[in-house]
Amino acid sequence: MVQIHSNVSFKIIKIIMFIQKLFLKYPQQKYFLLALSGGVDSIVLFTQLITYKKKNPNIKIRVIHINHNLHLHSIKSQKYCEKICKKNNVHIIIDNINIPQKNKYGIEGYARIERLKIFKKYLLPKEILLTAHNLNDQCENIFLSLKRRAGICGLSGISYTSVYNDMKIVRPLIYTQKKKIISWAKSKQLIWIEDESNKHIKYDRNFLRNIILSKIYKRWPSFLKNCTKSMKILANEHKSLDFFILRFIKKNTFSDGSLYLIKFNQFKKEVKLSILKKWLIINDIIPTYNILLRIYKEIIINKNYFNKKIIFNNREIRRFKETIYYIVPQKNITDIIINWKNVLKPVILPNKLGILVSKKKNYKNQKIISTYKIPFPEKNTLINICFYIKKKYVYANQTIYIKKIWQKYNIPPWLRHSVPLLFYNKQLIAGIGVFVINNHFIQSEKYLKIQWLNKI
Template sequence: MIKKIITQYKKKSFLIAYSGGIDSTVLLHKMLKIREKNPQIKIRAIHINHNIHSSSKKWEKHCIQICQKYKIPLITKGINIPLEKNIEERLRIKRYNTIYNYLLYDEILLTGHHLNDQCETLILSLKRGSGPTGLSGISPDNFLGNKRIARPLLKKSKKEVEQWAYENNLKWIEDFSNFNINYDRNFIRHKLIPILEQRWPFFLKNCFRTAIICREETKLKNILLKEKIKDFINFDESLNIKNFKNIKKEISKELIRYWISLKNIKMPSYKTIECIYNEIICSKKDANPKIIIQKNEIRRYKKSLYFIKIQKTISNTFLFWHDTNKKLFLPKNSGYLIKNNKGFKIPAPKKNELINIRFQFEGKILILGREKRRKIKKIWQEYSIPPWLRNQIPLLFYNNRFISAIGVFAIREENFNKEKKIKKHWKISWMNSIQSNSKNFFSFY
């Protein structure tokens, strides 16, 4: 499979994820054998020190010595995370994100995953109640962000990997924590798989086949959803759910799942998708439900679903703008205010009035162009501003006098004749990106 990868892709540069264990050691030496016959191949290695074992430094030193022996450039990088629950999962995420930062654009990342790893992953997915996507297991090759990752040993069993290591007198490190069956993967590896193999000798290969079938079905489903979702995505990347009650529940849920998959987060569970459908799609028209997903929330406004990053409220923030010739920076990356000739036209402050910015107001107001006072909530609704954005819009005050929601509306004086006499105005621009949820970085889950 390694030779197939080399011939399949034009790129001839490889970065090997080298832990020093038997799997990555076999992979490293197989690549060295191939390089002997193909000198144009470039090989680098990267070792991630998790710093959670007493022998971590010793293992790192072993990897350095092996790579020096075979003249392989090696990157060593230490990571640290709190020793809390789900440590295996959190280490995996941290490890891959770290590797990604060192992976060159023209390199392919190689890992030492084998057939037993695939089987363990499949059983873990069954334990979690995963669907076809989870049961797709480990892919032989796919993308890590916009870079390629391949697993050349995936069709080889652990026994075959061990046999090759012994036949070639390789040296590797043994992490004895891999025998601790308190970890789910180790329990499957040492307790379940031996029994299953003894009963059904072809169990591992059948797991591999099941993963391939699930992967192909998931790929086909995503191709169809990619076309279908175009009819439901709004210009602001929200999901139009206007007609969701008229289509089958299963299709609606898959569209929601696919829409969330575009947001660069770990996919939520089946139960969460079910909650989104039942509690948001099927809720009353005037309801304001929300579902929390990690550090984000799914909200409905009018006839669309919005994916919003949760932020600390700034509703109680109070800012003074003493020097209007300078920019006034707003909290929580909400942009800044600047006085210029292109901004929102409003009456200028009187002499000695304190210009201040707030982010919350309750009550009735009279805005320019209207004859009657209305609750500010109704004004926000009229301007189609969702509830989660209302407390991010800077509200301009002169002393305690409400003047304007900058960029949205201006307050009208109660006495219209008095308002007509106002001659001095100024213009304020609010430079912001609060409606942008896009991310320009890669994160592995």
């Protein structure tokens, strides 16, 4: 724990009242969740929010502290955050991260992913998440982005406001230098906790901060300022690029989010990779460059793409004809049989596939499309819903090749076992929403109209 006293000019204090921008930018916002680590940055942000709240009591502030359990002093930070929240009558949430020594993301990467999950867990619908990233963090992030082989997006830096997984995140300190934050904290005689792990240069960020950037700042005093300008230039170029890419994606995606490839294939490789990356980001995943290259080589330009799939982050990228899909794999339901006792009552489908709703229709003297002409079952008919049928299906001396039916109606292979198949007395009648086998039924005035209310 560190308590430092110092006098700083009024000019510096005024400069650092950065929360004024926060409330100018979001004048109607009342609910905030502050990520409080106990370090100087978050303590300064906490202090200014409390000061603002005293003058504006309609503002509601909650605090969340995440204990990373990286060293023995972690509990000190937690206790201190609890203490100042209690003193200021602010509700605090405490949660923990236990980082495995061996994981594919590294200690810092794993902690970052877990923090975002925890924030998502506790953030209320009306709240904005506030974090205490500062300008020095920005500069460190650029070097880390270079290490990770990031593109223009990573090199554009951390934005003042962003949305991740439906969370609005605001960083009021992002344009403020660390030394100014510390000066303000000293002028107010604030107490904060020095994170012991910040000294350990085994962590990439600490190595940059304590070994590399400290020397750069000393040799080139304007480096941080120029770095900020470069990030702004890159950010503007990124916005311009995004404008055209998003426009293309909007015009070439279907309602299920799949990307149409006809016009896409007219572009050069570099443009295709940029479109693919943005398309995946829209679907809430940030792909690595290696993943993008695999998609390009194995799915886009590979003539033998059939049944190829690229799996990452528990998701699949697959292609069917001239369309690529971003898929959440589902459980195998080919063995499930649903007994539909009363066909006029809704039936719930497995795997969150939705429900089937039906009603009796009288089509006397009306012309209807045969695809939707499902005969109404006779009394005591056994009605089943299944999700699998053999490659060949023989009915009334006619061989039906189910694969050809799926191909005829452009149903991708991974969706074919999700389509509810309607059987009367173990005889195939229809693939709901796709086809009806009604050639051999006696014409009747009574039919079923079945609606599949689903997400596909």
